[in-house]
Amino acid sequence: MVCSGTAITIGADSITLDGAGHRITGDTTGGGIENSGYNYVTVKNCIVTNFNHGILFSSCSHSTVDSNTVSLNVGAGNAGGGGILFPGGSNNSLTNNTVNSNLSGGIFVSSSFSNLTSNTANSNPGIGIDIEGSNNVITSNTANSGGNAGLKIGGGHNNVFTANTANFNGVGIFLYASDSNTLNSNNASSNNGYGIWLFFSNSNIITGNTVNSNITTGSNGYTGLNGDGIFLFFDSSNNIVGGTTPGAGNTIAFNGHNGVQVVEGQGATGNTITQNSIFSNALLGIDLGGDGVTPNDPCDADNNGHDNQNYPVLYFVSSSGGMTTIIGALNSTPSTSFTIEFFSNDVGDPSTFGEGQTFIGSKPVTTGADCNVTFIAVFPVTVLASQVVTMTATNSSGTTSEFSSWVPSPPPPPTNVNQCKNGGWQTLFRTNGTQFKNQGDCIQYVNTGK
Numbered sequence: 001m002v003c004s005g006t007a008i009t010i011g012a013d014s015i016t017l018d019g020a021g022h023r024i025t026g027d028t029t030g031g032g033i034e035n036s037g038y039n040y041v042t043v044k045n046c047i048v049t050n051f052n053h054g055i056l057f058s059s060c061s062h063s064t065v066d067s068n069t070v071s072l073n074v075g076a077g078n079a080g081g082g083g084i085l086f087p088g089g090s091n092n093s094l095t096n097n098t099v100n101s102n103l104s105g106g107i108f109v110s111s112s113f114s115n116l117t118s119n120t121a122n123s124n125p126g127i128g129i130d131i132e133g134s135n136n137v138i139t140s141n142t143a144n145s146g147g148n149a150g151l152k153i154g155g156g157h158n159n160v161f162t163a164n165t166a167n168f169n170g171v172g173i174f175l176y177a178s179d180s181n182t183l184n185s186n187n188a189s190s191n192n193g194y195g196i197w198l199f200f201s202n203s204n205i206i207t208g209n210t211v212n213s214n215i216t217t218g219s220n221g222y223t224g225l226n227g228d229g230i231f232l233f234f235d236s237s238n239n240i241v242g243g244t245t246p247g248a249g250n251t252i253a254f255n256g257h258n259g260v261q262v263v264e265g266q267g268a269t270g271n272t273i274t275q276n277s278i279f280s281n282a283l284l285g286i287d288l289g290g291d292g293v294t295p296n297d298p299c300d301a302d303n304n305g306h307d308n309q310n311y312p313v314l315y316f317v318s319s320s321g322g323m324t325t326i327i328g329a330l331n332s333t334p335s336t337s338f339t340i341e342f343f344s345n346d347v348g349d350p351s352t353f354g355e356g357q358t359f360i361g362s363k364p365v366t367t368g369a370d371c372n373v374t375f376i377a378v379f380p381v382t383v384l385a386s387q388v389v390t391m392t393a394t395n396s397s398g399t400t401s402e403f404s405s406w407v408p409s410p411p412p413p414p415t416n417v418n419q420c421k422n423g424g425w426q427t428l429f430r431t432n433g434t435q436f437k438n439q440g441d442c443i444q445y446v447n448t449g450k
């Protein structure tokens, strides 16, 4: 039977509608199942197709939509959801639904304190799953092959996304004006624009995700995007990509542009990129400003407002007996503490600047009044002769630099004996990276060049 207009309207609290696998089909007008304001309602095991919108729960709470198939609904209206829509309300549960091929989108939720678990929202020309509420828990859903974002958070805060899959969309996961959300262990790969895109979004935590092979092909959704793995855009501040606990690092590889791009906009700051595995991306591992390698400037004077944090400079790497020694330096804001992170890479990036494949360790350093600090870091790991080492610097407000060059550049030689007398020249290195034994050797070097 084909229904004209809305097929089923819920008219009381605490109703359970079990469709037992039966199908209701519309004539592209109205809703399949509608509930406006009744609570503790359950709708399950229904097949709902060819309406304007499939299942619409407006301002409902403590309600459940479970194990329905909601497809081929054609409404072009309401923000991102022609399939299942939950505008308003709270404490709802959407589980095990299949919501494919609805014209304007799969699932739209502006409820709060709700959970979405194990839903599938594939091949929707609009957004797969659109969350515009706060304090929701979104776990183990799949939103693939859509024409827009697979998962979107729009103006939603404190949501937790875990183990969701968003592949083959225009963008995998898109946060717009959304703060303090957590994205953990999701797969945002093989999308056509970006894997994860933050736009005007702050204080989000992005850990343990797989963000691979996002490459622009121009074939769907957001055309003109560049294929970055993770793109922090337009004043997105104080976000954390990665983390210091086991498993917190993201894998960000084989993307068609940069691994992570940060465009600071009008004063964004404090985006931390830590302990990830970033490799084999077409351009840089981290690009601040979207302009390729941003050169270091003396004392990092460009750091204010733009956060072009200077990167470390590699002097020397030696690995033997299961121990690796890395010597380098940082020139940045004076008398400031930083964390240097060290990575090994199977391949040196063709730019000679880096990516960061395998995290080796980190070391805190503090610059002197002259803006400089030289450091020696020793880690109980082996770096093969065929591998290269790169570094990042993160300042005390959490802003991470681009990766260093993997090509060692020897430190400048001492030029007068006072540099030796003042505690040594830097940390007493010759230009070939070998260490002076003592200050007498340094003075001899100044006097003889040997």
Ligand SMILES: [Ca+2]
Binding pocket: 280, 281, 282, 283, 284, 285, 349, 350, 355
């Ligand atoms: Ca690269």
Ligand SMILES: [Ca+2]
Binding pocket: 287, 288, 289, 290, 291, 292, 293, 294, 402
């Ligand atoms: Ca740059």
Ligand SMILES: [Ca+2]
Binding pocket: 295, 296, 297, 300, 301, 302, 303, 308, 309, 310
């Ligand atoms: Ca700088």
